[in-house]
Structures are given as C-alpha cells and as structure tokens.
Amino acid sequence: MEKNDERIAELLSTTVSSGLLSGWDSETESNQRELFGLLSANYLLFRLLQGHNIVSKRPDDLDPKTQADLLADWFSLTLDQVEKAKDVSGEHQEAQS
Numbered sequence: 001m002e003k004n005d006e007r008i009a010e011l012l013s014t015t016v017s018s019g020l021l022s023g024w025d026s027e028t029e030s031n032q033r034e035l036f037g038l039l040s041a042n043y044l045l046f047r048l049l050q051g052h053n054i055v056s057k058r059p060d061d062l063d064p065k066t067q068a069d070l071l072a073d074w075f076s077l078t079l080d081q082v083e084k085a086k087d088v089s090g091e092h093q094e095a096q097s
Contacts, residue, residue: 001045004038011035044075 011031019025024032047054058064058072 001042004042004045008035008038008042011038041075 011034014028014031016028016031017025019028022029044055055072055075056068057076058069062069064070064073
C-alpha cells in the first residue's frame, strides 16, 4: 500500500492537458486510469487486511465471464503478495514467541 501511496502522490502532482479531439490528452487519461486503479487496489488491500476479502481468485481453467473474473485477474498478483506477507509475518511472530 505504501508503494501505491507514493505513486498516487506522484500522479496527483502531475499536470493535466486538454486534447484535440477529446477533453483530455492521452497522457492525462492514462494517469487518471492509473490513479483510480491504485486507489482501488489500496481499498481492496485495506478490506483484505480487515478480513473482508471481496475478491476471489478465478480458477485457471475457466475463462473470465464477469467483472469479478476480470477484477480477480487484475488483482491476483496483489493477492499473492499479501499471502506471502502474511506467511512471513506469521513466521516472524512464531520466531519471537
């Protein structure tokens, strides 16, 4: 979450530029998508750390059919990182006992 927060801070300080054919240029739109993606990831991580996981991994043998499947694919790396962090944290707590 801290790495996301750092990137969010960077994105919030970027300037916006209008586009020729649309409201904003492609870089502004790309930054906005990244910003909302990072904010969403932090929300999902926060909920997960509270014990309220709202994202489940999609089985590898099934094609994505719903928004939940796409979200699971997008978030799967983060879920793996959280599980590894929980394992390391548990090992650290056991070593201190």
